Amino acid sequence: MNYKVGSLFAGVGGVCLGFKNAKNNQGGYQLVWANEIDENATRTYQHNFEHPLIAGDIEKIVRPEREENEDLRLVYENKKAKILSEPVDILTGGFPCQAFSIAGGRKGFDDHRGNLFYSIIDLVNDLDESAHKPRILFLENVKNLHGHDKGRTYQVIKSELEKTGYIIKEAVLNTKEFTNLPQNRERLFIVCFLNQSDADRFTMFERLDDYKLKHSDEALKENISQVLDLEKDKQQLQAYYYTSNKYPNYFLSEAQYNHLPADKRKKERINITEQITDEFEFYQVRRGMYVRKNANGVCPTLTANMGTGGHNVALIKVKDGVRKLTPAETFKLQGFPVGNGYSLPGKMANGQLYKQAGNAVSVDLITLIANELLEVLQACD
Numbered sequence: 001m002n003y004k005v006g007s008l009f010a011g012v013g014g015v016c017l018g019f020k021n022a023k024n025n026q027g028g029y030q031l032v033w034a035n036e037i038d039e040n041a042t043r044t045y046q047h048n049f050e051h052p053l054i055a056g057d058i059e060k061i062v063r064p065e066r067e068e069n070e071d072l073r074l075v076y077e078n079k080k081a082k083i084l085s086e087p088v089d090i091l092t093g094g095f096p097c098q099a100f101s102i103a104g105g106r107k108g109f110d111d112h113r114g115n116l117f118y119s120i121i122d123l124v125n126d127l128d129e130s131a132h133k134p135r136i137l138f139l140e141n142v143k144n145l146h147g148h149d150k151g152r153t154y155q156v157i158k159s160e161l162e163k164t165g166y167i168i169k170e171a172v173l174n175t176k177e178f179t180n181l182p183q184n185r186e187r188l189f190i191v192c193f194l195n196q197s198d199a200d201r202f203t204m205f206e207r208l209d210d211y212k213l214k215h216s217d218e219a220l221k222e223n224i225s226q227v228l229d230l231e232k233d234k235q236q237l238q239a240y241y242y243t244s245n246k247y248p249n250y251f252l253s254e255a256q257y258n259h260l261p262a263d264k265r266k267k268e269r270i271n272i273t274e275q276i277t278d279e280f281e282f283y284q285v286r287r288g289m290y291v292r293k294n295a296n297g298v299c300p301t302l303t304a305n306m307g308t309g310g311h312n313v314a315l316i317k318v319k320d321g322v323r324k325l326t327p328a329e330t331f332k333l334q335g336f337p338v339g340n341g342y343s344l345p346g347k348m349a350n351g352q353l354y355k356q357a358g359n360a361v362s363v364d365l366i367t368l369i370a371n372e373l374l375e376v377l378q379a380c381d
Helices: 014-021 039-048 058-062 070-084 112-130 148-163 196-201 217-227 254-259 327-333 350-359 363-380
Strands: 002-008 027-036 053-055 090-093 136-142 167-174 186-193 283-286 290-293 315-318 321-324
Touching (some): 002 112, 014 090, 014 363, 027 039, 027 363, 039 350, 053 070, 283 315, 327 350
Parallel strands (some): 002 027, 027 053, 090 136
Antiparallel strands (some): 136 186, 167 186
């Protein structure tokens, strides 16, 4: 038996792919529809999935009566009808995190994006009236959501979910601890159960230590090599290499640094050929002021602002120089099998692809949780 999944805020399909990959000899999941508003993300999504993508603003799809333009209102009504015509067992939603993240300014419900959570509540109530409530809600957000506004924001979210009849379980999981993906990425997962029996059977979040992986130095090196295109050289990836012609301030000799006027001299001299020396490590030029190697040996958290001209993209030492990660590598660091069943659309700006990777979820981590949920669903049927 396959359980039906609908996906809100689908992005480029990280949650969807995670559920699609989860299966056992009794069945798995069937993706029936997804929703995403970002036009570039929808291109990438449709490039890789065959089920319907209902593109557009979920606020207006759920509440089309709020649209003043009559023609647009009809469009949104039709999109809502499509969603309600295909009830799902599981509704997923990695609702926008920028309103709660440190990088996004932590404005919470004062940021319009923070209020998009209520579209999930509205849709659940509409599904309840038209067919049936999803048996499980699977929500994901930044770790900071839990402590935002001294915990009050999360209490509002939890209370709203409980009002709709759900039993809540939540946990913060780090990609590098539970998968072989070498990325430091902590995310809050909120799993909501309509049935008490399902909630009782889902014990994963109470025994997370049982799921943690231990990576030897050799295993970590192998994991890193799996996501980096180390066989490609400067001739193939020239645009991603750092050279003194492109970035003269990142290749300063000591004499050049000392020769600079005091008001032009940064606190630390940057010379990436001297400071980025180890292969299979990840570095960053932090705020353009200094070079740092990521202390835990894996890639730092990929962020959406990588898309601002490649800003904050990690750097790596390769055999013929220093370069930043390519868009394909950032997708692989999130668990997307680029070149092996998943591909990036052509003629899309790298900045958009970096943004999409930073906004995505770690596919392998979703699969881990989805497999646990699958056993719960099967046991209770």
